[in-house]
Amino acid sequence: AEMKQVMKSLDNITWERLNTETVTYPSLSPTDPGQAVVFGDGFPRAEGRAKFTPAAVIAPDEAPDTEYPMIMTTGRQLEHWHTGSMTRRAMVLDSVEPEANCSLHPKTLRALGVEPGGMVRLTTRRGSIDIMARADRAVSEDMVFVPFAYVEASANVLTNPAIDPYGKIPEFKFSAVRVEAVQSIAAE
Incomplete structure (x- = not known):
């Protein structure tokens, strides 16, 4: 009520x-x-009229550079929400998306020499994770999308804790990142 x-x-x-x-x-x-x-x-x-308030664009806390040339963004997957604390316990949902994965443009994967399903290492100024790569044309060639539902490849190890001055929320959606192919043990 x-x-x-x-x-x-x-x-x-x-x-x-x-x-x-x-x-x-x-x-x-x-x-x-x-x-x-x-x-x-x-x-x-x-x-009866809408009210629009202009907003100034604030540059991200860190920009891509030669050491970290790409942009990482985080978000949800259809099957797993938030940290996956509930959805990863659901057998049906976890069987559909059982493994931590990130999405990169097919051209980016080819440039890295990585096949879809291969492993990549994502490194930011805060840490690194190894994660399975998927090809996704919806992701820009200079970006990598990382779901935050996988504790074994925790996106928050990589994200930038810089705080937005107005919203007071961390800058989880934009981090400079380096993406490298992970060589398999057999190849080493």
């Missing part, structure tokens, strides 16, 4: 309706399936 009072987005959207029909926000009546355009008649402000 408290949420309903403060979250108008729940108006006319009930569990009963969601169990039997598709309802989207905003729903203007108990029978309205939802509106195609949000705020089509104006924004919930006195003059």
